Amino acid sequence: MKKLLPFLLALSLLAVSCQFPSPSPAPTPLPTTDPSQPFERSLFREGLIEESRPILEKLQGASEYRLEFEIAADLLNVTGREIIHYTNNEDMPLDEVQLRLFPNLLGGRMQVTNLVADGKAVTPVLTLNDSLMSIPLPTPLEPGQHVTLGMDFSLTVPDTVELNYGVLAYAEGVLTLAHSYPMAAVYDDEGWNAEIPPQSGDLTYADISFFDVTVTAPKDLTLVAVGREMGRQVEGEQQIVRYAAGPVRDFYLVVSDDFESISREIGETTVNFYAPADLQSGAEAGLETAIRALEDFNARYGTYPYTELDLVTTPTLALGIEYPGMIAITERIMDPKHDYLESVVAHEVGHQWFYNLVGNDQLDDPWLDESLTQFITLQYFEDEYGSNGYQGYRASLTQRWQRVDNKPIPVGLPVADYNGAEYSAIVYGRGALFFEALRKEMGIEVFDAFLREYTETYAWDIATPQGLKSLAEARCGCDLTPLFDEWIDP
Numbered sequence: 363m364k365k366l367l368p369f370l371l372a373l374s375l376l377a378v379s380c381q382f383p384s385p386s387p388a389p390t391p392l393p394t395t396d397p398s399q400p401f402e403r404s405l406f407r408e409g410l411i412e413e414s415r416p417i418l419e420k421l422q423g424a425s426e427y428r429l430e431f432e433i434a435a436d437l438l439n440v441t442g443r444e445i446i447h448y449t450n451n452e453d454m455p456l457d458e459v460q461l462r463l464f465p466n467l468l469g470g471r472m473q474v475t476n477l478v479a480d481g482k483a484v485t486p487v488l489t490l491n492d493s494l495m496s497i498p499l500p501t502p503l504e505p506g507q508h509v510t511l512g513m514d515f516s517l518t519v520p521d522t523v524e525l526n527y528g529v530l531a532y533a534e535g536v537l538t539l540a541h542s543y544p545m546a547a548v549y550d551d552e553g554w555n556a557e558i559p560p561q562s563g564d565l566t567y568a569d570i571s572f573f574d575v576t577v578t579a580p581k582d583l584t585l586v587a588v589g590r591e592m593g594r595q596v597e598g599e600q601q602i603v604r605y606a607a608g609p610v611r612d613f614y615l616v617v618s619d620d621f622e623s624i625s626r627e628i629g630e631t632t633v634n635f636y637a638p639a640d641l642q643s644g645a646e647a648g649l650e651t652a653i654r655a656l657e658d659f660n661a662r663y664g665t666y667p668y669t670e671l672d673l674v675t676t677p678t679l680a681l682g683i684e685y686p687g688m689i690a691i692t693e694r695i696m697d698p699k700h701d702y703l704e705s706v707v708a709h710e711v712g713h714q715w716f717y718n719l720v721g722n723d724q725l726d727d728p729w730l731d732e733s734l735t736q737f738i739t740l741q742y743f744e745d746e747y748g749s750n751g752y753q754g755y756r757a758s759l760t761q762r763w764q765r766v767d768n769k770p771i772p773v774g775l776p777v778a779d780y781n782g783a784e785y786s787a788i789v790y791g792r793g794a795l796f797f798e799a800l801r802k803e804m805g806i807e808v809f810d811a812f813l814r815e816y817t818e819t820y821a822w823d824i825a826t827p828q829g830l831k832s833l834a835e836a837r838c839g840c841d842l843t844p845l846f847d848e849w850i851d852p
């Protein structure tokens with residue numbers, strides 16, 4: 363993410379013939395798994411390209427979620443059930459596990475009942491406006507051990523996109539379920555790292571995890587979700603669809619009765635764009651950009667790891683929002699001639715490397731995902747269109763910084779330390795120009811090798827500012843402290 367769309371574009375409604383109807387697969391029995399057992403990692407093989415599959419044998423301490431969502435016919439009420447295998451990856455015992463209930467910050471209402479830890483009923487403590495659920499463990503969890511948490515939950519979805527860009531909403535016929543399950547907080551050098559996110563930035567900070575998700579919803583709706591569809595069946599008026607997603611940092615689901623999809627292949631990956639019929643020309647342009655951006659970033663940062671990437675239009679007030687293997691694009695820019703469509707799609711595709719593959723604390727270090735993604739979007743325009751493309755997109759970055767009169771506000775602050783105008787100007791404008799300055803300092807060849815090494819080093823992990831600086835200095839054999847003092851550090 364993300365910036366607030368400052369205006370509503372009047373869309374010309376283009377008639378497009380229905381060339382690409384969604385297939386309606388034959389009912390397929392759902393595989394079964396024993397919820398008391400850790401996942402069979404083979405469940406996730408089909409979702410990964412071949413060269414990424416060895417990661418399934420690693421990441422043994424990753425959280426494993428079994429989720430069931432039942433979506434009511436009104437699309438405003440969801441009930442669910444969750445089982446998490448949570449492993450203590452620290453070197454000290456943990457006496458609690460903390461889960462985030464983000465819908466309680468998004469204008470929705472999430473309530474958890476019947477909570478058990480290793481089969482024993484436990485009473486959680488809710489704080490941070492009911493968005494943080496601390497679960498005391500019956501016995502401390504030793505390093506390397508896992509606890510199985512089980513719970514039921516209910517969710518009421520807001521019927522407006524006015525709150526938090528509408529990441530969680532049922533509006534204009536589209537249900538967007540973002541962060542809509544109790545989600546493990548990250549334990550890092552700060553301990554359990556949880557806060558109330560400022561309105562302007564991203565919400566989540568999450569470790570790589572695995573998800574086995576079953577969704578029950580009215581049968582005539584199109585479901586688009588993170589991960590790979592593993593089976594479906596129809597019972598009466600309901601469809602039951604199962605997804606396997608992982609390794610990923612989050613699960614996201616979009617539901618609409620008005621989607622058509624178009625698809626293209628790149629390597630082992632199928633890229634789908636879901637949009638209403640009247641936005642199909644935008645979808646075709648967006649799909650073309652997504653393919654070109656994947657080609658560019660695949661070559662630069664290693665091949666996109668999943669066999670599927672889904673782009674989907676939503677009524678969100680952000681321009682675009684990234685999820686693992688999934689991208690939401692606001693309906694309001696879905697016109698091939700819209701100035702923002704190409705840059706937003708390229709930016710969100712870039713987040714598949716810098717947010718999902720390489721994670722970071724999006725609240726404390728937003729420059730590691732947003733500034734870097736803005737910079738690789740600049741690279742995309744250079745790679746696609748040469749110096750004209752480079753200068754054109756670069757002008758949008760300098761214009762952003764000019765909105766705060768080019769003040770040298772540090773790029774490396776937490777989201778909460780910027781006001782709204784500064785956040786956009788510094789993290790999305792000046793921050794990208796920092797990477798340009800870093801490239802100049804290191805030389806293009808050394809810089810390109812460094813950024814690829816950074817991606818490989820922190821793949822499926824959490825990067826830090828210090829880690830980025832150290833890798834860059836090791837590559838160039840130079841002292842980058844003066845440059846970081848000038849641009850990044852307060």
Ligand SMILES: [Zn+2]
Nearest residue numbers: 363364732735
């Ligand atoms: Zn972004």
